Amino acid sequence: MKKAVLYLFILSLLFNVFQYMNSTKILKTQSKEIENAKAKTKMVRDSSDIIYNQMVDANYFSLEMDDESINYFENYSIPELTEKIKNELLSLNEKPNGNPLIPYDPIDGNKFIINKIKILNHRWIIADVYSGQIRGEILIKYFVNDNKPTDFETMETILHPKNVPVQ
Structure with missing residues (x-):
């Protein structure tokens, strides 16, 4: 019985280590995706501001x-x-x-x-x-x-x- 509990403990320890490593990897991937999305959003906002300013300049004489x-x-x-x-x-x-x-x-x-x-x-x-x-x-x-x-x-x-x- 002690061997079975020991095996179950080692198995659960390995499972927890696997879960921790997998969760860490997923978290890093999601963090990268969020940073990429923030960078793209900033780029789109900057482009939008540039286009807006060009439109205002173009309509100065109107x-x-x-x-x-x-x-x-x-x-x-x-x-x-x-x-x-x-x-x-x-x-x-x-x-x-x-x-x-x-x-x-x-x-x-x-x-x-x-x-x-x-x-x-x-x-x-x-x-x-x-x-x-x-x-x-x-x-x-x-x-x-x-x-x-x-x-x-x-x-x-x-x-x-x-x-x-x-x-």
């Missing part, structure tokens, strides 16, 4: 971020006003010879139209223009009228030369 312009339009809802201005400007693309704010005649049968618009403040808009393979930018001065269409005036334009493939 009606929505310009306090003076917002104060100027205090009687208007900025999102509604922005939508109204964009719709009025894009509706000018419907003209037979293209958008009249773009001082260029159609090229190769393609009229110039405005693609993208960025309202910079309470007076200026910058827009991307396009005609077939030629594109450029236009700086537009605008004035919002109550219960009337917005007045637009072309201030400056630039066309980029057609890209010719290098042979």
Whole structure:
């Protein structure tokens, strides 16, 4: 009987040593995984902060971020006003010879139209223009009228030369 108890004691001792070693190994693995997850989380947060700061910098010149312009339009809802201005400007693309704010005649049968618009403040808009393979930018001065269409005036334009493939 004493031998059986001794064998059981040695067996339970070996089992406990095995359990301790296995638990220690699992704990170390989980600790590494937690550290890796913390490092990845920090990296994602840093990337998110960088992207947020880039977005803030990119929107520095925008009606929505310009306090003076917002104060100027205090009687208007900025999102509604922005939508109204964009719709009025894009509706000018419907003209037979293209958008009249773009001082260029159609090229190769393609009229110039405005693609993208960025309202910079309470007076200026910058827009991307396009005609077939030629594109450029236009700086537009605008004035919002109550219960009337917005007045637009072309201030400056630039066309980029057609890209010719290098042979």
